[in-house]
Amino acid sequence: MSDEILGRGGVISKRNGCVVRPLNKWSASVHLLLSHLHQKGFHQCPALVAIEEKCEVLSFVAGDCYDYPLQGAIATEQALISAAQLLREFHDASSDFLQQHVSDKLVWMLPSREPQQVICHGDYAPYNLALNGDSVRGIFDFDTVHPGPRIWDIAYAIYCFAPFKTDVNDRLGSLEQQTYRARLFCDIYGVSSLDRGQLVDNMVQRLQALVTFMHQQAEQDNRQLIENLQDGHHLAYLSDIEYLIENKRFISDSIIR
Incomplete structure:
Protein backbone atom coordinates (compact mmCIF):
# COMPACT_ATOMS: atom_id res chain seq x y z
CA MET A 1 0.00 0.00 0.00
CA PHE A 60 -2.99 7.84 13.98
CA VAL A 61 -5.24 10.20 15.97
CA ALA A 62 -8.52 9.89 14.10
CA GLY A 63 -10.97 12.74 13.67
CA ASP A 64 -11.85 15.80 11.64
CA CYS A 65 -9.15 18.47 11.37
CA TYR A 66 -9.56 22.20 10.82
CA ASP A 67 -7.48 25.29 10.18
CA TYR A 68 -8.16 29.01 9.95
CA PRO A 69 -10.54 30.59 9.26
CA LEU A 70 -12.47 28.85 12.05
CA GLN A 71 -15.70 27.69 10.46
CA GLY A 72 -18.12 24.88 11.13
CA ALA A 73 -17.67 22.52 14.08
CA ILE A 74 -14.34 23.96 15.22
CA ALA A 75 -15.93 27.40 15.73
CA THR A 76 -18.64 26.11 18.08
CA GLU A 77 -18.77 26.67 21.81
CA GLN A 78 -18.69 22.92 22.35
CA ALA A 79 -15.40 22.65 20.45
CA LEU A 80 -13.88 25.35 22.65
CA ILE A 81 -15.23 23.73 25.83
CA SER A 82 -13.91 20.29 24.90
CA ALA A 83 -10.56 21.79 23.86
CA ALA A 84 -10.20 23.39 27.30
CA GLN A 85 -11.15 20.13 29.00
CA LEU A 86 -8.65 18.13 26.95
CA LEU A 87 -5.82 20.59 27.60
CA ARG A 88 -6.47 20.32 31.35
CA GLU A 89 -6.45 16.51 31.15
CA PHE A 90 -3.20 16.57 29.15
CA HIS A 91 -1.52 18.92 31.62
CA ASP A 92 -2.66 16.88 34.62
CA ALA A 93 -1.36 13.65 33.04
CA SER A 94 2.03 15.28 32.34
CA SER A 95 2.42 17.00 35.71
CA ASP A 96 4.62 14.27 37.24
CA PHE A 97 6.61 13.47 34.10
CA LEU A 98 9.70 15.44 35.19
CA GLN A 99 9.65 13.72 38.59
CA GLN A 100 10.27 10.43 36.78
CA HIS A 101 12.78 11.64 34.20
CA VAL A 102 15.91 13.72 34.70
CA SER A 103 15.13 17.01 32.95
CA ASP A 104 18.73 17.84 32.01
CA LYS A 105 18.93 14.59 30.03
CA LEU A 106 15.93 15.51 27.90
CA VAL A 107 16.09 17.41 24.61
CA TRP A 108 13.24 19.66 23.44
CA MET A 109 12.69 21.75 20.33
CA LEU A 110 11.63 24.77 22.39
CA PRO A 111 13.34 26.02 25.56
CA SER A 112 11.94 25.05 28.94
CA ARG A 113 10.32 27.79 30.99
CA GLU A 114 9.97 28.28 34.72
CA PRO A 115 8.17 27.20 36.76
CA GLN A 116 8.16 23.72 35.20
CA GLN A 117 4.67 22.72 36.33
CA VAL A 118 3.67 20.54 33.37
CA ILE A 119 4.76 19.59 29.89
CA CYS A 120 3.36 22.24 27.56
CA HIS A 121 2.17 21.11 24.14
CA GLY A 122 3.64 24.28 22.68
CA ASP A 123 1.22 24.52 19.76
CA TYR A 124 -2.20 23.69 21.18
CA ALA A 125 -4.23 25.13 18.32
CA PRO A 126 -7.20 24.05 16.16
CA TYR A 127 -4.94 22.64 13.42
CA ASN A 128 -3.34 20.17 15.87
CA LEU A 129 -6.59 18.76 17.24
CA ALA A 130 -8.93 16.03 16.03
CA LEU A 131 -12.69 16.41 16.38
CA ASN A 132 -15.60 13.99 16.44
CA GLY A 133 -18.54 16.15 15.46
CA ASP A 134 -18.07 19.36 17.42
CA SER A 135 -16.08 17.78 20.27
CA VAL A 136 -12.29 17.73 20.45
CA ARG A 137 -11.17 14.12 20.93
CA GLY A 138 -7.42 14.12 20.37
CA ILE A 139 -4.13 16.04 20.09
CA PHE A 140 -1.28 15.42 17.67
CA ASP A 141 2.03 16.94 16.53
CA PHE A 142 4.07 16.85 19.74
CA ASP A 143 7.29 18.28 18.25
CA THR A 144 6.92 21.51 20.24
CA VAL A 145 6.36 19.99 23.70
CA HIS A 146 8.55 21.36 26.50
CA PRO A 147 8.40 21.89 30.28
CA GLY A 148 6.77 25.08 31.49
CA PRO A 149 3.99 26.68 33.53
CA ARG A 150 0.37 25.86 32.75
CA ILE A 151 -0.43 29.48 31.86
CA TRP A 152 2.21 29.48 29.09
CA ASP A 153 0.30 26.77 27.21
CA ILE A 154 -3.13 28.12 28.18
CA ALA A 155 -2.23 31.57 26.88
CA TYR A 156 -1.38 30.32 23.40
CA ALA A 157 -4.40 28.02 23.30
CA ILE A 158 -6.74 30.90 24.17
CA TYR A 159 -5.02 33.18 21.67
CA CYS A 160 -5.74 30.55 19.01
CA PHE A 161 -9.28 29.69 20.11
CA ALA A 162 -10.69 33.12 21.02
CA PRO A 163 -9.06 33.88 18.59
CA PHE A 164 -7.30 37.17 19.31
CA LYS A 165 -6.21 37.52 15.71
CA THR A 166 -6.34 40.61 13.52
CA ASP A 167 -5.88 39.06 10.07
CA VAL A 168 -9.15 39.29 8.16
CA ASN A 169 -8.99 35.57 7.31
CA ASP A 170 -8.13 34.42 10.84
CA ARG A 171 -10.23 36.58 13.16
CA LEU A 172 -13.59 35.45 14.49
CA GLY A 173 -16.17 37.82 15.93
CA SER A 174 -15.79 41.08 17.83
CA LEU A 175 -13.47 41.79 20.75
CA GLU A 176 -16.41 41.18 23.10
CA GLN A 177 -17.09 37.78 21.52
CA GLN A 178 -13.41 36.85 21.57
CA THR A 179 -13.15 37.81 25.24
CA TYR A 180 -16.27 35.79 26.07
CA ARG A 181 -14.64 32.74 24.47
CA ALA A 182 -11.43 33.42 26.41
CA ARG A 183 -13.36 33.61 29.69
CA LEU A 184 -15.23 30.41 28.88
CA PHE A 185 -11.95 28.59 28.16
CA CYS A 186 -10.60 29.81 31.51
CA ASP A 187 -13.74 28.70 33.33
CA ILE A 188 -13.71 25.20 31.84
CA TYR A 189 -9.97 24.66 32.37
CA GLY A 190 -10.14 26.10 35.88
CA VAL A 191 -7.65 28.94 35.44
CA SER A 192 -6.94 30.76 38.71
CA SER A 193 -7.67 34.45 39.21
CA LEU A 194 -3.93 35.11 39.46
CA ASP A 195 -3.24 33.46 36.11
CA ARG A 196 -6.20 35.22 34.50
CA GLY A 197 -4.64 38.52 35.51
CA GLN A 198 -1.43 37.47 33.74
CA LEU A 199 -3.09 35.96 30.69
CA VAL A 200 -2.66 38.86 28.25
CA ASP A 201 0.98 39.37 29.26
CA ASN A 202 1.62 35.67 28.66
CA MET A 203 -0.07 35.79 25.25
CA VAL A 204 2.11 38.73 24.28
CA GLN A 205 5.29 37.04 25.54
CA ARG A 206 4.33 33.81 23.80
CA LEU A 207 3.87 35.57 20.45
CA GLN A 208 7.10 37.50 20.90
CA ALA A 209 8.89 34.20 21.59
CA LEU A 210 7.33 32.75 18.44
CA VAL A 211 8.55 35.62 16.26
CA THR A 212 12.02 35.33 17.80
CA PHE A 213 12.03 31.58 17.14
CA MET A 214 11.07 32.18 13.50
CA HIS A 215 14.00 34.54 13.01
CA GLN A 216 16.43 32.21 14.79
CA GLN A 217 15.38 29.25 12.67
CA ALA A 218 15.61 31.30 9.48
CA GLU A 219 19.16 32.28 10.41
CA GLN A 220 19.90 28.55 10.73
CA ASP A 221 18.65 28.04 7.15
CA ASN A 222 15.26 26.53 8.02
CA ARG A 223 13.66 26.85 4.59
CA GLN A 224 10.07 26.72 5.85
CA LEU A 225 10.66 29.56 8.32
CA ILE A 226 12.58 31.56 5.71
CA GLU A 227 9.59 31.31 3.40
CA ASN A 228 7.19 32.19 6.23
CA LEU A 229 9.15 35.35 6.98
CA GLN A 230 9.33 36.24 3.30
CA ASP A 231 5.56 35.82 3.12
CA GLY A 232 5.13 38.12 6.12
CA HIS A 233 3.66 35.57 8.54
CA HIS A 234 5.46 37.26 11.45
CA LEU A 235 3.76 40.56 10.67
CA ALA A 236 0.40 39.04 11.60
CA TYR A 237 1.79 38.04 15.00
CA LEU A 238 3.22 41.52 15.54
CA SER A 239 -0.18 43.00 14.69
CA ASP A 240 -1.84 40.62 17.14
CA ILE A 241 0.62 41.67 19.85
CA GLU A 242 -0.40 45.30 19.36
CA TYR A 243 -4.09 44.29 19.46
CA LEU A 244 -3.62 42.45 22.75
CA ILE A 245 -1.66 45.30 24.35
CA GLU A 246 -4.23 47.88 23.25
CA ASN A 247 -7.10 45.82 24.70
CA LYS A 248 -5.32 44.35 27.72
CA ARG A 249 -7.45 46.12 30.32
CA PHE A 250 -10.76 45.17 28.72
CA ILE A 251 -9.74 41.53 28.23
CA SER A 252 -8.29 41.19 31.74
CA ASP A 253 -11.25 42.85 33.46
CA SER A 254 -13.70 40.69 31.50
CA ILE A 255 -12.09 37.31 32.17
CA ILE A 256 -11.44 37.94 35.87
CA ARG A 257 -15.09 38.77 36.64
Missing part, protein backbone atom coordinates in the same frame (compact mmCIF):
# COMPACT_ATOMS: atom_id res chain seq x y z
CA SER A 2 1.43 3.39 -0.99
CA ASP A 3 1.83 6.11 1.61
CA GLU A 4 -0.77 8.88 1.87
CA ILE A 5 0.98 12.23 2.15
CA LEU A 6 -0.26 14.25 5.14
CA GLY A 7 1.86 17.37 5.21
CA ARG A 8 5.17 19.15 5.92
CA GLY A 9 6.24 19.23 2.30
CA GLY A 10 5.63 15.52 1.82
CA VAL A 11 7.83 14.32 4.70
CA ILE A 12 4.86 13.19 6.84
CA SER A 13 2.73 10.35 5.51
CA LYS A 14 0.08 7.85 6.57
CA ARG A 15 0.67 4.15 6.06
CA ASN A 16 -1.49 1.25 7.20
CA GLY A 17 -3.32 3.41 9.70
CA CYS A 18 -0.13 4.90 11.17
CA VAL A 19 1.72 8.18 10.73
CA VAL A 20 5.32 8.08 9.50
CA ARG A 21 7.42 11.14 10.40
CA PRO A 22 11.13 12.02 10.33
CA LEU A 23 13.02 11.58 13.59
CA ASN A 24 14.43 14.72 15.23
CA LYS A 25 16.90 15.45 18.02
CA TRP A 26 14.02 15.75 20.48
CA SER A 27 12.10 12.64 19.34
CA ALA A 28 13.37 10.41 22.17
CA SER A 29 12.04 12.90 24.74
CA VAL A 30 8.68 13.04 22.96
CA HIS A 31 8.49 9.24 22.90
CA LEU A 32 9.08 9.12 26.66
CA LEU A 33 6.31 11.66 27.17
CA LEU A 34 3.83 9.82 24.94
CA SER A 35 4.52 6.59 26.82
CA HIS A 36 4.03 8.39 30.13
CA LEU A 37 0.72 9.89 29.00
CA HIS A 38 -0.67 6.52 27.96
CA GLN A 39 0.50 4.96 31.23
CA LYS A 40 -1.42 7.70 33.05
CA GLY A 41 -4.57 6.81 31.11
CA PHE A 42 -4.40 9.71 28.66
CA HIS A 43 -4.98 8.01 25.30
CA GLN A 44 -6.05 11.04 23.24
CA CYS A 45 -2.58 11.36 21.72
CA PRO A 46 -0.34 9.29 19.42
CA ALA A 47 1.57 6.25 20.67
CA LEU A 48 4.95 5.16 19.37
CA VAL A 49 4.54 2.05 17.21
CA ALA A 50 8.04 1.63 15.79
CA ILE A 51 11.25 3.32 14.68
CA GLU A 52 12.32 2.67 11.10
CA GLU A 53 15.76 3.97 10.17
CA LYS A 54 15.35 7.76 10.28
CA CYS A 55 11.58 7.76 10.84
CA GLU A 56 9.16 7.28 13.70
CA VAL A 57 5.90 5.40 13.24
CA LEU A 58 3.06 6.68 15.41
CA SER A 59 -0.54 5.64 15.87
Whole structure:
Protein backbone atom coordinates (compact mmCIF):
# COMPACT_ATOMS: atom_id res chain seq x y z
CA MET A 1 0.00 0.00 0.00
CA SER A 2 1.43 3.39 -0.99
CA ASP A 3 1.83 6.11 1.61
CA GLU A 4 -0.77 8.88 1.87
CA ILE A 5 0.98 12.23 2.15
CA LEU A 6 -0.26 14.25 5.14
CA GLY A 7 1.86 17.37 5.21
CA ARG A 8 5.17 19.15 5.92
CA GLY A 9 6.24 19.23 2.30
CA GLY A 10 5.63 15.52 1.82
CA VAL A 11 7.83 14.32 4.70
CA ILE A 12 4.86 13.19 6.84
CA SER A 13 2.73 10.35 5.51
CA LYS A 14 0.08 7.85 6.57
CA ARG A 15 0.67 4.15 6.06
CA ASN A 16 -1.49 1.25 7.20
CA GLY A 17 -3.32 3.41 9.70
CA CYS A 18 -0.13 4.90 11.17
CA VAL A 19 1.72 8.18 10.73
CA VAL A 20 5.32 8.08 9.50
CA ARG A 21 7.42 11.14 10.40
CA PRO A 22 11.13 12.02 10.33
CA LEU A 23 13.02 11.58 13.59
CA ASN A 24 14.43 14.72 15.23
CA LYS A 25 16.90 15.45 18.02
CA TRP A 26 14.02 15.75 20.48
CA SER A 27 12.10 12.64 19.34
CA ALA A 28 13.37 10.41 22.17
CA SER A 29 12.04 12.90 24.74
CA VAL A 30 8.68 13.04 22.96
CA HIS A 31 8.49 9.24 22.90
CA LEU A 32 9.08 9.12 26.66
CA LEU A 33 6.31 11.66 27.17
CA LEU A 34 3.83 9.82 24.94
CA SER A 35 4.52 6.59 26.82
CA HIS A 36 4.03 8.39 30.13
CA LEU A 37 0.72 9.89 29.00
CA HIS A 38 -0.67 6.52 27.96
CA GLN A 39 0.50 4.96 31.23
CA LYS A 40 -1.42 7.70 33.05
CA GLY A 41 -4.57 6.81 31.11
CA PHE A 42 -4.40 9.71 28.66
CA HIS A 43 -4.98 8.01 25.30
CA GLN A 44 -6.05 11.04 23.24
CA CYS A 45 -2.58 11.36 21.72
CA PRO A 46 -0.34 9.29 19.42
CA ALA A 47 1.57 6.25 20.67
CA LEU A 48 4.95 5.16 19.37
CA VAL A 49 4.54 2.05 17.21
CA ALA A 50 8.04 1.63 15.79
CA ILE A 51 11.25 3.32 14.68
CA GLU A 52 12.32 2.67 11.10
CA GLU A 53 15.76 3.97 10.17
CA LYS A 54 15.35 7.76 10.28
CA CYS A 55 11.58 7.76 10.84
CA GLU A 56 9.16 7.28 13.70
CA VAL A 57 5.90 5.40 13.24
CA LEU A 58 3.06 6.68 15.41
CA SER A 59 -0.54 5.64 15.87
CA PHE A 60 -2.99 7.84 13.98
CA VAL A 61 -5.24 10.20 15.97
CA ALA A 62 -8.52 9.89 14.10
CA GLY A 63 -10.97 12.74 13.67
CA ASP A 64 -11.85 15.80 11.64
CA CYS A 65 -9.15 18.47 11.37
CA TYR A 66 -9.56 22.20 10.82
CA ASP A 67 -7.48 25.29 10.18
CA TYR A 68 -8.16 29.01 9.95
CA PRO A 69 -10.54 30.59 9.26
CA LEU A 70 -12.47 28.85 12.05
CA GLN A 71 -15.70 27.69 10.46
CA GLY A 72 -18.12 24.88 11.13
CA ALA A 73 -17.67 22.52 14.08
CA ILE A 74 -14.34 23.96 15.22
CA ALA A 75 -15.93 27.40 15.73
CA THR A 76 -18.64 26.11 18.08
CA GLU A 77 -18.77 26.67 21.81
CA GLN A 78 -18.69 22.92 22.35
CA ALA A 79 -15.40 22.65 20.45
CA LEU A 80 -13.88 25.35 22.65
CA ILE A 81 -15.23 23.73 25.83
CA SER A 82 -13.91 20.29 24.90
CA ALA A 83 -10.56 21.79 23.86
CA ALA A 84 -10.20 23.39 27.30
CA GLN A 85 -11.15 20.13 29.00
CA LEU A 86 -8.65 18.13 26.95
CA LEU A 87 -5.82 20.59 27.60
CA ARG A 88 -6.47 20.32 31.35
CA GLU A 89 -6.45 16.51 31.15
CA PHE A 90 -3.20 16.57 29.15
CA HIS A 91 -1.52 18.92 31.62
CA ASP A 92 -2.66 16.88 34.62
CA ALA A 93 -1.36 13.65 33.04
CA SER A 94 2.03 15.28 32.34
CA SER A 95 2.42 17.00 35.71
CA ASP A 96 4.62 14.27 37.24
CA PHE A 97 6.61 13.47 34.10
CA LEU A 98 9.70 15.44 35.19
CA GLN A 99 9.65 13.72 38.59
CA GLN A 100 10.27 10.43 36.78
CA HIS A 101 12.78 11.64 34.20
CA VAL A 102 15.91 13.72 34.70
CA SER A 103 15.13 17.01 32.95
CA ASP A 104 18.73 17.84 32.01
CA LYS A 105 18.93 14.59 30.03
CA LEU A 106 15.93 15.51 27.90
CA VAL A 107 16.09 17.41 24.61
CA TRP A 108 13.24 19.66 23.44
CA MET A 109 12.69 21.75 20.33
CA LEU A 110 11.63 24.77 22.39
CA PRO A 111 13.34 26.02 25.56
CA SER A 112 11.94 25.05 28.94
CA ARG A 113 10.32 27.79 30.99
CA GLU A 114 9.97 28.28 34.72
CA PRO A 115 8.17 27.20 36.76
CA GLN A 116 8.16 23.72 35.20
CA GLN A 117 4.67 22.72 36.33
CA VAL A 118 3.67 20.54 33.37
CA ILE A 119 4.76 19.59 29.89
CA CYS A 120 3.36 22.24 27.56
CA HIS A 121 2.17 21.11 24.14
CA GLY A 122 3.64 24.28 22.68
CA ASP A 123 1.22 24.52 19.76
CA TYR A 124 -2.20 23.69 21.18
CA ALA A 125 -4.23 25.13 18.32
CA PRO A 126 -7.20 24.05 16.16
CA TYR A 127 -4.94 22.64 13.42
CA ASN A 128 -3.34 20.17 15.87
CA LEU A 129 -6.59 18.76 17.24
CA ALA A 130 -8.93 16.03 16.03
CA LEU A 131 -12.69 16.41 16.38
CA ASN A 132 -15.60 13.99 16.44
CA GLY A 133 -18.54 16.15 15.46
CA ASP A 134 -18.07 19.36 17.42
CA SER A 135 -16.08 17.78 20.27
CA VAL A 136 -12.29 17.73 20.45
CA ARG A 137 -11.17 14.12 20.93
CA GLY A 138 -7.42 14.12 20.37
CA ILE A 139 -4.13 16.04 20.09
CA PHE A 140 -1.28 15.42 17.67
CA ASP A 141 2.03 16.94 16.53
CA PHE A 142 4.07 16.85 19.74
CA ASP A 143 7.29 18.28 18.25
CA THR A 144 6.92 21.51 20.24
CA VAL A 145 6.36 19.99 23.70
CA HIS A 146 8.55 21.36 26.50
CA PRO A 147 8.40 21.89 30.28
CA GLY A 148 6.77 25.08 31.49
CA PRO A 149 3.99 26.68 33.53
CA ARG A 150 0.37 25.86 32.75
CA ILE A 151 -0.43 29.48 31.86
CA TRP A 152 2.21 29.48 29.09
CA ASP A 153 0.30 26.77 27.21
CA ILE A 154 -3.13 28.12 28.18
CA ALA A 155 -2.23 31.57 26.88
CA TYR A 156 -1.38 30.32 23.40
CA ALA A 157 -4.40 28.02 23.30
CA ILE A 158 -6.74 30.90 24.17
CA TYR A 159 -5.02 33.18 21.67
CA CYS A 160 -5.74 30.55 19.01
CA PHE A 161 -9.28 29.69 20.11
CA ALA A 162 -10.69 33.12 21.02
CA PRO A 163 -9.06 33.88 18.59
CA PHE A 164 -7.30 37.17 19.31
CA LYS A 165 -6.21 37.52 15.71
CA THR A 166 -6.34 40.61 13.52
CA ASP A 167 -5.88 39.06 10.07
CA VAL A 168 -9.15 39.29 8.16
CA ASN A 169 -8.99 35.57 7.31
CA ASP A 170 -8.13 34.42 10.84
CA ARG A 171 -10.23 36.58 13.16
CA LEU A 172 -13.59 35.45 14.49
CA GLY A 173 -16.17 37.82 15.93
CA SER A 174 -15.79 41.08 17.83
CA LEU A 175 -13.47 41.79 20.75
CA GLU A 176 -16.41 41.18 23.10
CA GLN A 177 -17.09 37.78 21.52
CA GLN A 178 -13.41 36.85 21.57
CA THR A 179 -13.15 37.81 25.24
CA TYR A 180 -16.27 35.79 26.07
CA ARG A 181 -14.64 32.74 24.47
CA ALA A 182 -11.43 33.42 26.41
CA ARG A 183 -13.36 33.61 29.69
CA LEU A 184 -15.23 30.41 28.88
CA PHE A 185 -11.95 28.59 28.16
CA CYS A 186 -10.60 29.81 31.51
CA ASP A 187 -13.74 28.70 33.33
CA ILE A 188 -13.71 25.20 31.84
CA TYR A 189 -9.97 24.66 32.37
CA GLY A 190 -10.14 26.10 35.88
CA VAL A 191 -7.65 28.94 35.44
CA SER A 192 -6.94 30.76 38.71
CA SER A 193 -7.67 34.45 39.21
CA LEU A 194 -3.93 35.11 39.46
CA ASP A 195 -3.24 33.46 36.11
CA ARG A 196 -6.20 35.22 34.50
CA GLY A 197 -4.64 38.52 35.51
CA GLN A 198 -1.43 37.47 33.74
CA LEU A 199 -3.09 35.96 30.69
CA VAL A 200 -2.66 38.86 28.25
CA ASP A 201 0.98 39.37 29.26
CA ASN A 202 1.62 35.67 28.66
CA MET A 203 -0.07 35.79 25.25
CA VAL A 204 2.11 38.73 24.28
CA GLN A 205 5.29 37.04 25.54
CA ARG A 206 4.33 33.81 23.80
CA LEU A 207 3.87 35.57 20.45
CA GLN A 208 7.10 37.50 20.90
CA ALA A 209 8.89 34.20 21.59
CA LEU A 210 7.33 32.75 18.44
CA VAL A 211 8.55 35.62 16.26
CA THR A 212 12.02 35.33 17.80
CA PHE A 213 12.03 31.58 17.14
CA MET A 214 11.07 32.18 13.50
CA HIS A 215 14.00 34.54 13.01
CA GLN A 216 16.43 32.21 14.79
CA GLN A 217 15.38 29.25 12.67
CA ALA A 218 15.61 31.30 9.48
CA GLU A 219 19.16 32.28 10.41
CA GLN A 220 19.90 28.55 10.73
CA ASP A 221 18.65 28.04 7.15
CA ASN A 222 15.26 26.53 8.02
CA ARG A 223 13.66 26.85 4.59
CA GLN A 224 10.07 26.72 5.85
CA LEU A 225 10.66 29.56 8.32
CA ILE A 226 12.58 31.56 5.71
CA GLU A 227 9.59 31.31 3.40
CA ASN A 228 7.19 32.19 6.23
CA LEU A 229 9.15 35.35 6.98
CA GLN A 230 9.33 36.24 3.30
CA ASP A 231 5.56 35.82 3.12
CA GLY A 232 5.13 38.12 6.12
CA HIS A 233 3.66 35.57 8.54
CA HIS A 234 5.46 37.26 11.45
CA LEU A 235 3.76 40.56 10.67
CA ALA A 236 0.40 39.04 11.60
CA TYR A 237 1.79 38.04 15.00
CA LEU A 238 3.22 41.52 15.54
CA SER A 239 -0.18 43.00 14.69
CA ASP A 240 -1.84 40.62 17.14
CA ILE A 241 0.62 41.67 19.85
CA GLU A 242 -0.40 45.30 19.36
CA TYR A 243 -4.09 44.29 19.46
CA LEU A 244 -3.62 42.45 22.75
CA ILE A 245 -1.66 45.30 24.35
CA GLU A 246 -4.23 47.88 23.25
CA ASN A 247 -7.10 45.82 24.70
CA LYS A 248 -5.32 44.35 27.72
CA ARG A 249 -7.45 46.12 30.32
CA PHE A 250 -10.76 45.17 28.72
CA ILE A 251 -9.74 41.53 28.23
CA SER A 252 -8.29 41.19 31.74
CA ASP A 253 -11.25 42.85 33.46
CA SER A 254 -13.70 40.69 31.50
CA ILE A 255 -12.09 37.31 32.17
CA ILE A 256 -11.44 37.94 35.87
CA ARG A 257 -15.09 38.77 36.64
